Amino acid sequence: MEVIIAPTDELVRIAAQNIDELLRRKPDAVIGLATGSSPLAIYNELARRHNEEGLSFAKARGFMLDEYVGLPKDHPERYRNVIEKEIASRVDWPSDQVEGPNGLADDLPDACAQYEQDIKAAGGIDVQILGIGTDGHIAFNEPGSSLSSRTRIKTLTQQTRVDNARFFDDDIDQVPKHCLTQGLGTIMEAKHIILVATGKAKAEAVHQLVEGPISALWPATVLQMHPHCTVLLDDAAASRLQLNTYYRDTYANKPAWQGI
Numbered sequence: 390m391e392v393i394i395a396p397t398d399e400l401v402r403i404a405a406q407n408i409d410e411l412l413r414r415k416p417d418a419v420i421g422l423a424t425g426s427s428p429l430a431i432y433n434e435l436a437r438r439h440n441e442e443g444l445s446f447a448k449a450r451g452f453m454l455d456e457y458v459g460l461p462k463d464h465p466e467r468y469r470n471v472i473e474k475e476i477a478s479r480v481d482w483p484s485d486q487v488e489g490p491n492g493l494a495d496d497l498p499d500a501c502a503q504y505e506q507d508i509k510a511a512g513g514i515d516v517q518i519l520g521i522g523t524d525g526h527i528a529f530n531e532p533g534s535s536l537s538s539r540t541r542i543k544t545l546t547q548q549t550r551v552d553n554a555r556f557f558d559d560d561i562d563q564v565p566k567h568c569l570t571q572g573l574g575t576i577m578e579a580k581h582i583i584l585v586a587t588g589k590a591k592a593e594a595v596h597q598l599v600e601g602p603i604s605a606l607w608p609a610t611v612l613q614m615h616p617h618c619t620v621l622l623d624d625a626a627a628s629r630l631q632l633n634t635y636y637r638d639t640y641a642n643k644p645a646w647q648g649i
């Protein structure tokens with residue numbers, strides 16, 4: 390696990406540069422897309438690179454991490470609509486090449502199994518963008534999730550619903566109680582994971598993610614077992630890290646030839 394602590398604009402540049410290089414090397418790359426506020430600046434930078442530097446998503450595939458169950462097809466907070474608005478429609482990404490779990494399916498377990506098959510058929514995820522919840526969830530794998538779980542239905546914690554109420558007129562009653570989410574086992578199969586966390590509210594979850602014991606109580610800790618995981622943090626999110634100085638020193642002395 391590589392931990393990089395830097396100002397936000399540098400974190401955004403690092404993540405966008407990695408995806409940029411991937412797409413130019415492999416135009417049909419498979420990109421794992423997170424929603425929420427953490428990746429928004431990265432999506433802005435990718436859209437800028439598309440507009441100004443010719444970065445193309447025309448052959449890429451995209452797979453989302455998760456989706457609310459039951460939000461109407463045209464609801465602005467339905468994650469498939471959020472991804473369309475925040476990235477897909479701003480670049481040359483054909484809509485049918487971006488897919489999320491179907492939270493409106495009649496048969497939800499079947500939709501989850503189909504989603505797993507679709508990711509596999511696309512060749513697996515080359516790079517997965519992740520945020521982290523204040524309770525340590527990644528995607529919507531809430532505390533207690535099996536570390537080898539696959540795409541399935543989950544019940545959101547009260548904490549996550551409180552955190553996400555800001556997207557629903559600050560009204561927790563509008564936040565769905567259920568979601569479909571890639572499992573921790575699914576996420577662990579991505580070839581490269583880039584997790585972004587900013588702000589003090591994430592500091593404890595980040596401490597657990599990087600330095601805590603691997604435990605279903607803090608689901609993100611499973612990433613300690615991933616062979617290629619990059620954790621991008623601002624000062625506030627990194628503020629509880631025990632080895633904070635070491636991570637900074639490592640990044641300051643990172644060999645120029647070494648990417649993330």
Ligand code: F6R
Nearest residue numbers: 423424425426427520521522528
């Ligand atoms: C979103 C997702 C969640 C968020 C997490 C952090 O697709 O899977 O795990 O990444 O809740 O959300 P923000 O970035 O809004 O703080």
